[in-house]
Amino acid sequence: MAINREFLGREYTSPEPYEVTRVKIREFADAIGDANPVYRDPATARAAGYPDVIAPPTFAIVMGMEGAGQAMFDPDLRLDYSRVVHGDQSFRHSRPVRAGDVLTCVTRIRDVKALGGNELLTVDSDISTVDGEHVVTASNMMVVRGGAAQGSE
Template identity: 40%
Template sequence: MALNRTYLGRLFPATEPYEVTRAAVRAFADAIGDPHPVYHSPDAARAAGYPDLVAPPTFAALVAGNAYWPLLEDPAFGLGPEGTVHLAQRFLHARPIHAGDTLWAEVTPETMDTRAGRDRVVFRSLLRDARGGTVTTVLTTLLAPDPAPSG
């Protein structure tokens, strides 16, 4: 199934916020193998000038993924999660994400095209805090599975 181009440029707000917890920040830092103290110790984070644990910069991908995942599960969108390749990710941070943040995400399929016979989509996910301030913009590029897998 091809990408449904009627989705291009449409804004899809997340239905609920993402609550950033200390446990989530620590688990993410552990998963990427980063022992930096500001990701694990509130005291170290405060000593570095932050209000609480700081999330690693790529933590924003977790929040963005929660925002665009419903589109991948929507059969009308034309690109499902199975076999889809995560091609690229880019982060434009306005400020660090901290434990205690409540983040609201909105996602827009910004670009849809075909490369080497495979559909490609770029999602722009804008993450805002509870006051509406921009925290991070995440650009995620996904590539559809090969339509003719070798056998």
């Protein structure tokens, strides 16, 4: 069954703000194997011009996946998760995520299209401070293998 195109533009909001800590940043840097000291040492980060340690550029996936998960598992979307593979990921930063940030995330279904018998679902997660300052937009495109309805390409 094809993805419900009526979901284009639908938004999913994070249930509560996410507080970024030095520990979470260090754990993420460890998980991706990046020993950059600006992710770990406040003095090094300040010497580089930041108010505190900063997160690796892909850290926003932590917040973006919550909204993307809300979208993907919404039963009315009709997405067959058993057929999903990751297609593409990108990040557009206004500034780095940094320790002490308190962030909110709004994820929006940006695109649904059929291509070669598959369906492509793209979601954008806009991540901002609780004061409204945009920090990063994480875009995630998923491929639903064999999901395109006949005649929808």
